[in-house]
Amino acid sequence: MDASSIHGRLKDRFGEKIVAFQSETLQPWAVVAPDAIADVAAFAKSDPALAFDNLLCLSAVDYPKEDPPRMEVVYHLFSYEHRHVFVLKVHVPREGAHVPTVEGTWAVANWHEREAYDLFGIVFDGHSDLRRILLPDDWIGHPLRKDWVDPDFYNGMHVKPTQQMAERAMAGEKIGVGPFDFTPPNRHVEE
């Protein structure tokens, strides 16, 4: 099936829940309403004409400059049987984003959704084990958001030299020990 007929089949079944369809791009995609994604996913897998048995990739993208600002969860589907691909997108608000999990349809979504939660802060409702996966459990914030600012401290430790530290180091004081020795990047210029 080509992309437009896949979209047609989803549109017939879900109507208004398929919000938009973009066929002019390199890889056509359809936008799905957030509350319907779990049903659309289950249908896409079980319907014999679609048979999307493989979730290739689940990614999240942050678009703070769009109007309104949003985040997208992108599902790349593939069918081993029919050899066709399709892309589903879900638009969610940047704050307090909630998306139903598709873990029940494709088991691999478990870790992908944990990663999206970890790095973007999107909460997947109904997920069996929604914890951070790549970052430490006590990490604060979600670094792949576009408005992320590197923190100065992690658990009370300096992770970024402060202005004060830089000034002390420039004045010739030894800051840190061994591999943690801090040398200002432009020191050779001063000398």
Place this chain on the structure above:
Amino acid sequence: MSTDLQGGGYGWRVDDIDTDEMILNMGPQHPSTHGVLRIELRTDGEIVRAARPHIGYLHRCFEKHAESVDYPGVIPYTDRMDYVASMGNSLGYALAVEKLMGIEVSPYVQTIRVIMAELQRIASHCIAVGTYGMDIGAFTPFLHLLRDREKILDLFEWTCGARLLYNYNWVGGVSHDVPDGFVKACRQFLREFDAVTYPEMIDLLIKNKIFIKRTANIGVCAPELAVSYDLTGPNLRGSGPPRDLRRDEPYIGYENYEFDVVVGEGRFGPRGSCFDRNWVRALEMKESAKILHQAVDRIEKMERADVHEKVPKRVKPAKGEVYARSEAPRGQLGYYIVADGTGVNPYRVKVKSPCFTAMSIFHVLARGMMIADIIALIGSLDVVLGEIDR
């Protein structure tokens, strides 16, 4: 009666010993976890009741870095993901950006890429099969295979100057043309591979009775389960489905080469076992050598061309997005790249790494295993932690 003997006459029987469930941490500094991987095992005696992998010890913010450098600047970072098979990573990235920009490279560059990708596949499987043997007690094959990996690394070093992280596949070309005499050296390597490395590996390891007994009945993965967890590459083919992107959706001219897609046969025990996954890797090396034979024949007849011909002065794709996948040695490596059309940096780069999905199936396969078999299972999935944590 026999239990009394085992009790040593101290007045207790083996059946009476209660074993409590115990939490056992395997890693992150365990030598057989192939990197910094921690697995939390809930054990009942020697039996693993549940396993929970903890990843992220090697997280280096690849995706965040990629947003802060320009498109060609990402390539050295991709090398550092799967550091055992860097060529495959940068190839996948280059293909994705080329697809986004509509660049078509010349057949000469394609053939070079095929040669490098297949050499890298052999080198990577040398490590995979060799360390797998070492994990479960066979030290010798590892040394033999590492010796032959060195020959491939020498070829790489000769071509581009690096032995581990190559920065070789550029957007629109490759960094260096192959040197004079490369074809001859490559043929020499293939002769040695066909005559020595491959038969040695099969005799020393794959046909070894102890090795078969250790691996053939454990970690059995059904094809449906494998697809649901998005296992790809040798892990999926070990379970039976003959899915290989080089055959199914050919890129860089793979449709012009004759080779077989190796699948697990379940020769010893059920199909899809740890043995089968490793078996696919071992036999795949032979298929890669087959492709290499054809590729060096082809490149010998070709007119030398400028390998930088299609390299854009400024890589700045129009607004758009692409998901491109390629068959890296460990499975399908996918790049999801979003370009916003304004800056020279990618707006978003997401990597779907085959090891990440292979590790996510781990807790299913590990349930009910003996602790010693956990080692055999990790090795058979052939994960590289650099690619899981990115």
